[in-house]
Amino acid sequence: MEKNKVELWIYDLSMGMAKNLAHMLIGKPLEGIWHTSIVVYGREYMFNSNGVENCIPGSHQLKTPERVEVLGYTEVPLSVFAEYISTLSESSYAGSTYDLFKHNCNTFSEEIAQFLVGKSIPQYILDLPNEVLSSKLSPQILDLLTKFERSAHVVTNREGSPGYEQLNIEIEEARYNSFLLEQRRKRLRDKLLKKERKREKKRKKDLMEGSSISVEEENATMAEAGVISGNSTDGQPALKQILALEEEEKREQEKRKKSRDPPIVFVGEIDEQAEFDVLVGAIEQVIDKEEEDYMEQLSQYLLDEEGCWALSDGFLLFIAKILYEPAYTSEVRISLMKIMAFAALKDDFILLLHQDREHHVFMNYLTQIDSLPLDQARAASLFLANLFENLSSSEWLLYISEWTFMGKTLSNIRVTTKVGVHCLLADDAVLQDRGSAIIYNMACKEVKTVVYDDVAVELTMAVLQFLKVKPNEEFLFRSIKALSKFMEISRQEVPQLIQMIGPDPRDFMGTSRRIDKLINEMGQRLL
Known part of the structure; x- marks a missing residue:
């Protein structure tokens, strides 16, 4: 069975404050106010006053753990674990059962660790509530600890347009999960093919030695090796089904590649x-x-x-x-x-x-x-x-989800646009080479809807400025090709820009056959 790594992520809710203030507040030293979570199957699972939550590892307010401990590897299937978590979240670990000292994130992590790998989390974490409870705590300190706990909640409401932002996060998560699924399928296919080659080699050896192996013996050998065997519902062997699926996926990939420049x-x-x-x-x-x-x-x-x-x-x-x-x-x-x-x-x-x-x-x-x-x-x-x-x-490269860096709001598409424009207009032939390639590639993406009108206009302005330096044939071809594509994306603004700013692409007729062909194809779209 496939094994999955199980990690304990350990956070200090006090952000280092406990180490400096604990002796004064509770009369004894503390290294930290420990919050823990379990990371497995590519997700982070935790328990707080909201109940059981899970997210992409580190995508909550606490972000980076103080330390990470590998608890072991589990063979529990994700489907079984998901059902187990669902049961816990509706019973013993519902949000209403949360208690900061007696039934908290660490007791949850302990239970999950025991379920997945039969191992406890570190004792110093489990002992923390008793150490705090044995001290005389003022209401102010209790309020402070409650605030610490709330910082461990998964953020679901974001500034700006929460629904729009969440949708993009879900889209990107879907892409990521789809890729992970494909990787697991690929490993299975490789394993099946490897076992099939061994079986074929053994069959040939048996034939040479005058012996034979029955279908039942072959299937038993495959099953013993832990590989899927037997027939599917339509009578087609599992291996042949997977190979057929592989061929279908290859054809689809080739079709997509041929559909784009x-x-x-x-x-x-x-x-x-x-x-x-x-x-x-x-x-x-x-x-x-x-x-x-x-x-x-x-x-x-x-x-x-x-x-x-x-x-x-x-x-x-x-x-x-x-x-x-x-x-x-x-x-x-x-x-x-x-x-x-x-x-x-x-x-x-x-x-x-x-x-x-x-x-x-x-x-x-x-x-x-x-x-x-x-x-x-x-x-x-x-x-x-x-x-x-x-x-x-x-x-x-064309994702639109935003984040802030050095006081500026960024997205993948904005950064890609900036790099392309900067390189294209740089006073360096190498950067111009890369910049013209980047803008060409952006223009020729087969999913045109991701390149918004404002990006197409910004790139068009850069290309027109670049054309004024009369670039070599290769760079000129990429630029004219990009303009042609941008005219398809922004049918009014781009032709108007060409007319207002220039130069007119028709000025470059006669440079080469492929450039003449592009300009002729632009035809009536040029005002």
Whole structure:
């Protein structure tokens, strides 16, 4: 059976205050006011005065835990666990049963830990209520502890347009869960195919030796190995069903790829092994043991062709440390972003992007492209351009959910637009190459509805400004192609802009056959 890691996330509700004030308030030292939750199956489960809640790990007010302890691995199926949680939330762990000292988040975590892995949470956490209760507490202190507890609630009401924001969160969660489901299905298919090859090899060996194996014996062998066997309801073997499904999915993917213009990405510009060696040499003197493990994970994913599962939960925070902390040089950041640009070409890189929805490590870095040194900006733009290689990551670049960074409201589509415009209009041929590719890719996305009119207008203005410098044929082709697509998205504003700002695309007739073809196709849409 598939095993799932079970983690205990430990938060200090007092945010460090308990350590400094506990002796004065309750007459004894305390390291923290501990709140715990269980993280399993990609979700965080907790109990508070609202009852049992679950969310994307860390997506509540407490955000980052003080520490994380791995309790073990469970073979309990998610469906069984979901039914168990549902029962608890309607009975012994309904919101009305919550008691700050006697029946709280930690007693819930203890019960879940016992159910999943048969193991207790640390004793110092379970002992905390008795330590506090044995002290004489004033009403003010009780009120303070209650406020601490409320900070552990999952936030469901947000500023602005809560329904609109929640809808986008649910859409992105659906994409993420769909990807996880596909990964599990892929592992099952791989396992089945591996067992099928072994069975075929054994069959051939038996034939050569003059013996045979019955269908019943084959199915028993498969069942003993823990692999799905037997026939489906329509008589088709399970393995054949999965292979048929695989072929159907491949055809659908090919159909989607053919329906869009191929993206412009930069496949051959990175020597991943050389860049990885540069990165290792530049940071090996300043990283600790845990960060060495992250580098080993990166090596497995990048060089050993392991899946994105090789990257642990803390990997993104390690990336953030390199990108933002002054201890790391510009050379280190350049190598890291080049490596990420290579990784962006992998079809499962989307999993890492979805994990970045809480901290926005990549997009917060990219939005600063106009203040980055030239070589860093080149590496950053390479990374973003290569994200258009796969349908899933290219769609991620155009997400509209918002967050705040350095006092500015950002979204994926706004950052992608900013990077494309900045690079296109930069006084550097490399950045122009990346910028024209990014804007071309944005314009040619097959889901046109995600590119709003205001974004199409902003990109159009940048393209028209770029055309005034009379770019080379390749850059000109990308620009004219983008204008053609933007005219389909914004049928009034874009033609009007072309007329008011210029230059007129028809001024470039005769540059090349493919450009002439594009201009002719624009036809009557040009005023």
